[in-house]
Amino acid sequence: MIGVLKAEIYKILRQSKTLYALAAIFIIEGFVLLSAYYQGTEIIDLLLANLKDSFEFKGNLLNGNLIIYMILNSLWFHIPLILMIVVSGFLTSEYKDRTVEAVLLQPVNKITFIGSKYIVSIIFTVLVVILLAITTFLISYMIFGKGDLVVYLDGLNFYPSNEAFWRLCCAFMVGTVSMLFFSVVSLTFAVFFKDATKTWIVSAIFLVCTNLLLKIDFNNSFWNSFFYSKLIDSWQYYFYYEIPYQTIYLNIAVLIFYCLIISGIGVIVFKRRDL
Amino acid sequence: MIFRATNISKSYGSLKALSEVNLECKKGEICGLIGANGAGKSTLFKIILGLIKQDSGTIEIDSFGLKPIGGIIEKPALYEYLTAYGNLKVFSQVQGLNISTTLYKEIMVQVGLHPERKDIVKNYSLGMKQRLGLAIALLNKPDCLVLDEPFSGLDPMGIHGFHKLIKKLSSENKITILISSHIVGELAELCDTLYVLNKGRMIRSGQADELYNTSVSSFKILGRGFQKLDFFNALNPVEIQGGYLVTTNRTKISSIIKEMAIHGAEITACIPQTDLKVLFDDECL
Numbered sequence A: 001m002i003g004v005l006k007a008e009i010y011k012i013l014r015q016s017k018t019l020y021a022l023a024a025i026f027i028i029e030g031f032v033l034l035s036a037y038y039q040g041t042e043i044i045d046l047l048l049a050n051l052k053d054s055f056e057f058k059g060n061l062l063n064g065n066l067i068i069y070m071i072l073n074s075l076w077f078h079i080p081l082i083l084m085i086v087v088s089g090f091l092t093s094e095y096k097d098r099t100v101e102a103v104l105l106q107p108v109n110k111i112t113f114i115g116s117k118y119i120v121s122i123i124f125t126v127l128v129v130i131l132l133a134i135t136t137f138l139i140s141y142m143i144f145g146k147g148d149l150v151v152y153l154d155g156l157n158f159y160p161s162n163e164a165f166w167r168l169c170c171a172f173m174v175g176t177v178s179m180l181f182f183s184v185v186s187l188t189f190a191v192f193f194k195d196a197t198k199t200w201i202v203s204a205i206f207l208v209c210t211n212l213l214l215k216i217d218f219n220n221s222f223w224n225s226f227f228y229s230k231l232i233d234s235w236q237y238y239f240y241y242e243i244p245y246q247t248i249y250l251n252i253a254v255l256i257f258y259c260l261i262i263s264g265i266g267v268i269v270f271k272r273r274d275l
Numbered sequence B: 001m002i003f004r005a006t007n008i009s010k011s012y013g014s015l016k017a018l019s020e021v022n023l024e025c026k027k028g029e030i031c032g033l034i035g036a037n038g039a040g041k042s043t044l045f046k047i048i049l050g051l052i053k054q055d056s057g058t059i060e061i062d063s064f065g066l067k068p069i070g071g072i073i074e075k076p077a078l079y080e081y082l083t084a085y086g087n088l089k090v091f092s093q094v095q096g097l098n099i100s101t102t103l104y105k106e107i108m109v110q111v112g113l114h115p116e117r118k119d120i121v122k123n124y125s126l127g128m129k130q131r132l133g134l135a136i137a138l139l140n141k142p143d144c145l146v147l148d149e150p151f152s153g154l155d156p157m158g159i160h161g162f163h164k165l166i167k168k169l170s171s172e173n174k175i176t177i178l179i180s181s182h183i184v185g186e187l188a189e190l191c192d193t194l195y196v197l198n199k200g201r202m203i204r205s206g207q208a209d210e211l212y213n214t215s216v217s218s219f220k221i222l223g224r225g226f227q228k229l230d231f232f233n234a235l236n237p238v239e240i241q242g243g244y245l246v247t248t249n250r251t252k253i254s255s256i257i258k259e260m261a262i263h264g265a266e267i268t269a270c271i272p273q274t275d276l277k278v279l280f281d282d283e284c285l
Helices: A002-014 A016-047 A049-054 A064-075 A078-097 A099-104 A110-144 A161-193 A196-215 A221-226 A234-239 A245-272 B041-048 B084-094 B101-110 B126-137 B156-173 B184-188 B208-215 B250-262 B276-280
Strands: A149-152 A156-159 B003-012 B015-025 B030-035 B056-061 B069-072 B144-148 B176-181 B193-198 B201-207 B216-224 B238-240 B243-247 B266-274
Touching: A002 A110, A002 B084, A016 A064, A016 A078, A016 A110, A064 A078, A064 A110, A064 A149, A064 A161, A064 A234, A078 A099, A078 A110, A078 A161, A078 A196, A099 A110, A099 B084, A110 A161, A110 A245, A149 A161, A156 A161, A161 A196, A161 A234, A161 A245, A234 A245, B003 B041, B015 B030, B015 B041, B015 B176, B015 B193, B030 B041, B030 B156, B030 B184, B030 B276, B041 B069, B041 B144, B041 B176, B069 B126, B084 B101, B084 B126, B101 B126, B126 B144, B126 B156, B156 B176, B176 B184, B184 B208, B184 B266, B193 B208, B193 B276, B201 B208, B208 B216, B208 B266, B208 B276, B216 B250, B250 B266, B266 B276
Parallel strands: B015 B201, B030 B176, B030 B193, B069 B144, B144 B176
Antiparallel strands: A149 A156, B003 B015, B003 B056, B193 B201, B216 B243, B216 B266, B238 B243
């Protein structure tokens, strides 16, 4: 298993598409920073127009913490989309080049091969989110400095700078589990569809549907609590005044359970199918 | 017997790809599998290599090494964004083999590739990719090699070079080689035994030269001064570029050539022509 994992990591590091994926994430980050730099003040003014009539605001609300929160919101769509494309490519490119056959002509167990793909996808996803978080914090604080965080979530919520920092850190950590879910799903799609284009289309549709389903009320407390789409936004709970820790921990546990089930299905299908 | 496939059957839906196929190879032997496109060669090889599962039948390999059998299915599948070293490294790692620089050089030289080449495999010719594919198949020293259509897409020089390499591997390393092609001549001169697969059924097997000879039903005779020979014209030769095509069997051709030489004809070549219909058609049995 260790040898197969090493080989997988070596391949990922040597593939140009890994660099393209990282570049795409930094481009998104750059766009958010640029738009905040040029238009941020106007947006803040618009958001707080009514409140400014009644309250006096001290300090700069367009600060690093707000920018980090804006970049954090790319966890809704942009980052999972990029992750799904790249992670599914770990397998679809092997089907396309028939290297999956070549590897399995060696004394390698099918479960070991696909299992290592899932493990490497998880490692890759975690590293991408960590890299995104580190660069976001560094660049945002360097350019915009620190300050209180204002978030619009069922109304305007204000957090002091230090509190905002750990809330943002926790949100990134919990968001990582959501990203893992999308990565695992896309790799399982790759097992089923084999073809890159089909997998990308299905992954994109899945992502869009997930975001739509998140907003739908199922009129059933079980489905509203445990359906997968209701669990992927747990990182947002860190921006309520009262953080519902129980709900967050339960959501993370259920989402990890979903990840295990989905990857288990992928492993079984890959093992049973002829190449 | 190092390798034996017994009563192998495989269907894809309603299509019967293989029907009770039997095949066996002795240690150090080169076995050829001939069949037209779609005969079931790749399916049989994929089953032998464990890539797909047979519906029924058994595969026995008398080898206890870590990797009893190595192979290439159709064109070699390589990581084109990696160098030759990168490819050998990846394929070594997955099977728990640590590839040292010495081993890398040794394998590259063995398959006739330059170990100093540092560019990515994408730049390699098909012949070089085949050789690298063979190098990968040889990792961990398998006792048996399965090569599916290894000459496909190679130029005549490439085919000649690959022939020599396979012969060398068989004679020097005592590796049993099972090789397929749809071109009879290629396998006839390379193999010890031949199997003929048609529409999923093994219709013939035997010594390569004997099987090849039974399928030869005409000869291309090149040279000059044939037209004036009455006995030659009585054979109803068909004129082709630079000579004639004569329909006869192996036992008669030597006396015909002898007679032609006595009567002053200048013969520059006599090339046996295989009749694929005889070889592939089981109704001719």
